[in-house]
Amino acid sequence: MATASVNSILLSSEDPAALARWYGEVFEAPVSDDAGPYPVVDLDGFFIMFDRRDDVSGPNRDGARTILNVEPDDPAAVAERIDALGGEWVSPLENRDGHLFATAKDPDGNWIQLVRLSDEAEVEMGQPTTPFPGFAVRDIDETAEFYSTVLGMRVMRNSMGILMIRIDRRTTAIAYPKPDHEPAAFTILNIPVTDIDTAVADLAAKGVTFLRYDGFPQEENGVMKNNGPSIAWFTDPSGNVISVISREG
Template sequence: MATGTVFSALLSSDDPARLRDWYAAVFEASVEHVGDGDGYQVVDLDGFYLMIDSRDDVTGRAAEPARVILNVEVDDVPATAVRVDEQGLGWHARPEERGGNWFATAIDPDGNLVQIIRLSDAMEREAQEASMTPFSGFAVRDVDAAAAFYGDVLGLRVDRNDMGLLTLHLDRRTRVIVYPKPDHESAGFTVLNLPVPDIDAAVDDLARKGVELLRYDGMPCDDKGVMRGRSAGMGPDIAWFADPSGNVLSVLH
């Protein structure tokens, strides 16, 4: 049997701009225009792409909103609920905590139902173990310093298990394991690339938090420390830096 990965959904609307703005505001998501002319407004929901367009045969509110419900996992349901309230469209079911799991169902501008979910750490680990999702990992000298850096400086969600291993949540599907190794020596290559929608904003944020960018011979960087590969047709714009254990990381557009 052929299998594939579901990575996007298409919503059609007679007011795609309003629909786009609602999803971008509620989920603090970036938006990109794809295609010629009207094209698609693509909302990046942490690696799942919600494509929004207009169609002549789609008008008004959803006739059967419960027929298809979009599930969106978030890190903080109460904070997301505040943004839903700010949009003023109401709820199908307000946020509720059940055994450590959070659930809510919001109503988007077209009347579609959007279920907002935050599973408990225990249930999320069980689901990941059951699915045998592939993951990568690397070592650090000091797990506490790594947890502070990846959580507080880079803003990633970081979990720690009973054995002292860290799990970095890059998005809802991608995990990286960080494990302690007291005699750790950093590799001579980049161990983790972090895509960002705006590399200048990302570099400015790193600088505000005291992170110094790395420069390499043969990799010409501008005054900010960014190698501008896109304008030269040499790949993405990229900037390198290191974690407290000397592991080389990058942000790239």
């Protein structure tokens, strides 16, 4: 087993702040200017840091040497934002046997490859090699619809008909049918969010009803605040309890 992992990359630039803003706009990702000496873009737990170095100037003239692979939920939307910002394409977005690929240059000439593999390839390649969550549901189809349409997660099916729910790029949960399913008496999934009131409003607009618990100081929208991280609870179609929880304390 590997004893190290990769969680960030450092891009040097004559204008690190501008380059960070470009990545933030292209990938609709938060840009932090208070993370020490570097602006940082958070791509689902992988961090792109930006720095100014005396020995780096001008564009990267050998972008093919190191290519940043990014797996967006919607490559076409990302490509449109790159076009809108005047981006340059090495290879425009194309479908290769069910997989989507594109390679673009950022404003400094660094190469970025957009990748979205087919569900079949993701299932084949994504067999868990580390601990992963799993839970029972009463109906696979309604579960797939809820987690994909309401929660916006990527949902795939393996050869046994079991759902593989991509929580984020690092975590895939499985959901399996159980005819006599009884919902768990605890929260099966906590989803961190940046703005909990906005997240709750968005889910409510999609028909989600938030739970209320006796003795909990919940606000009108169902959010409990000032008692640790802000949190609100709801259920999936099988009655399993899920929460959205603020990243802030």
